[in-house]
Amino acid sequence: MLCVSLDELLGKETIQPMEILPEGQRKDINKLILRIIVDSEDGDKVRVNLPLAIVKLCIETGMSLPEVNGSKALQNVDLTQVLALVEKGVIGELVRIDSADGDHVVIVVE
Numbered sequence: 001m002l003c004v005s006l007d008e009l010l011g012k013e014t015i016q017p018m019e020i021l022p023e024g025q026r027k028d029i030n031k032l033i034l035r036i037i038v039d040s041e042d043g044d045k046v047r048v049n050l051p052l053a054i055v056k057l058c059i060e061t062g063m064s065l066p067e068v069n070g071s072k073a074l075q076n077v078d079l080t081q082v083l084a085l086v087e088k089g090v091i092g093e094l095v096r097i098d099s100a101d102g103d104h105v106v107i108v109v110e
Helices: 052-061 065-069 079-087
Strands: 033-039 045-051 090-098 104-109
Touching (some): 033 052, 079 090
Antiparallel strands (some): 033 045
């Protein structure tokens, strides 16, 4: 048994489930990546992969994600809350939304 899923063998993205790491096992924020995946009903696909160090800088300077990548789909993402969760040791899939309109949003920190 190889302990590998069919999705992994076919090259599909795998997303780590959310977990809360104890204080001694928390990872350096400067080494983590914020991934945001948006698939809209209209066919738009947005993939944002940002180092959390840049996210922290955006918060400190007052920037928001739409200013970073121009996507309106990300205008309601609260970077301050995401960073606060990560600072408390939360990593993996933070948010998964499947709207009634057919939009899919996933926010992951890894």
